[in-house]
Amino acid sequence: MEINQVDSILFDLDGTLWNAxxxxxxxxxxxxxxxxxxxxxxxxxxxxxxxxxxxxxxxxxxxxxxxxxxxxxxxxxxxxxxxxxxxEGAPLYKRVKEGLEELHQRYPLFIVSNCDKNVVKLFLKYHGLELLFVDHRTHGENHKSKFENIEDLIVKYNLKKPVYVGDTLSDQKQSELAKIPFVHVNYGFGRLENYMPSFSDFERLTAYFLQECYQPSK
Structure with missing residues (x-):
């Protein structure tokens, strides 16, 4: 995957953006x-x-x-x-909000999740992230598989080089079915052995998409 060709980022929710x-x-x-x-x-x-x-x-x-x-x-x-x-809400993973704010400046951002129909909307509102995402799809609202929802967003927004970011083997397989590259985060609920690219925190993921050298925040 050539990072300079990526034109949009689609995110999983649970295990990728927050831990609920x-x-x-x-x-x-x-x-x-x-x-x-x-x-x-x-x-x-x-x-x-x-x-x-x-x-x-x-x-x-x-x-x-x-x-x-x-x-x-x-x-x-x-x-x-x-x-x-x-x-009560649930916590974002470390540096997720800051990273999304930076990525939003360069990429259209989306969420595709298997959660219940209103969870993404409430998640965005609770954490004040509504303005950072173009759109989202959930299994709970339309009962479609994740790859079908990815495909829907690709068609609706004419995405040419999207990638999907998630934490599980299922996320990887759904990306393959949608025929788009998968980027793994290994701090969530899934483990993929020897998969690349894979990131241990959201700060490294952000640096990767912004083509920057990783420098830990103080």
Missing amino acids: AVLYAKAWTVALQQHGIDKIIDEEDIAGLIGLEQSFVIRSLIPALYLNKASIIVAAVEVETERLIQT
Whole structure:
């Protein structure tokens, strides 16, 4: 990938821009308890499932749950997740806001995530990032796979040389299906052995896209 040919950057959300594992675990626990299921979902339960489509998450967390009850609980999870984002929020990874502000000066920025339909909007509002992104797509709003949502944005905005930034093997595979380069960050929830380019923090990622020598912030 020739960095000087990149014309736009599409980002994954969870594990790439922020860490909402604790928030999601809390939302699931509350929703299950509301419907009489005495099960505590913790951060470790959620961490390996973040970034996957909702159907996979449900089967993994509650494999014996009846389908009709699953849909009710998922709706409750969405409500609780939205409430928690607005009232408690979740942290950005280090230097993400500063990096996005710099990247925004050079590239159109987008988000493509498998999260629930309103999560990206609430994430952007909570962290004051609305003006930095052109558009976003989520599995929750249209039930499309990540690569299909990437393709939608490419067509809508006539992107010629986009790249996708994410943290998991699934993100890499979805990039391949969309036929665009993938850039890995290894501080999130996924691990890719010997993959390049891969970055240990957002500051290095920013320097890479700005074609600058990395100099740690003071």
